[in-house]
Amino acid sequence: MAQPSKREQLLQAAVVLFARNGFHGVGVDSISERAGVTKKTLYHHFKSKEELILASLRYYDERFRNDFMKAVETRTTSPIERLLVVFDVLEEWFSKDDFFGCMFVGAMGEYPDEGTPIRNFCQEAKGLMLGYIKVLVENAPLQGADQLSEQIIILLEGAITMAQVNNSPFSAVHAKKAVEVLIRDLQVPEEKTTKTT
Secondary structure, eight states: OOOOOHHHHHHHHHHHHHHHHOSTTOOHHHHHHHHTSOHHHHHHHOSSHHHHHHHHHHHHHHHHHHHHHHHHHHHOSOHHHHHHHHHHHHHHHHTSTTOOSOHHHHHHHHSOSTTOHHHHHHHHHHHHHHHHHHHHHHHSOBSSOTTHHHHHHHHHHHHHHHHHHHTOTHHHHHHHHHHHHHHHHHBOOHHHHHHOO
């Protein structure tokens, strides 16, 4: 396996430290030390700490979202089951030692001004996850599911927050049960069509 570049080493170190300690609470000295590179090397790749934060959020989003989608789609081929497996994958994430809540919510909390590159990207990342949920909903044989993707993303985001607050993975279990109820009300009633013969 190829050794990661200096830039990737810095991004990997930054993601770990930012996730655990927040963005304002981590200095470039800590990041360069964890990455095993000099501060001069850090500033060779990133002109400022804000540029490093933005790059680390992009790096994290690409890997997290791809891993998340792969985990959902390899569990089952059933479109409806995939909507529920989303929360099984969440539950496993919540159980990991490196779960510290949502990095994007944390970043928006520390960078609250509208229109900044960091905040804009966090909103974009949230939109991409909603887009993925919308695709899952569109592929499922459900009636009148126009609002289901928004309902699922609210339950997903709420589960993440509660898992962080309570240090427990069980919020994913409760959210999954809520989605089961929502899906049950929208499923195409096949039995009715077979009984009216």
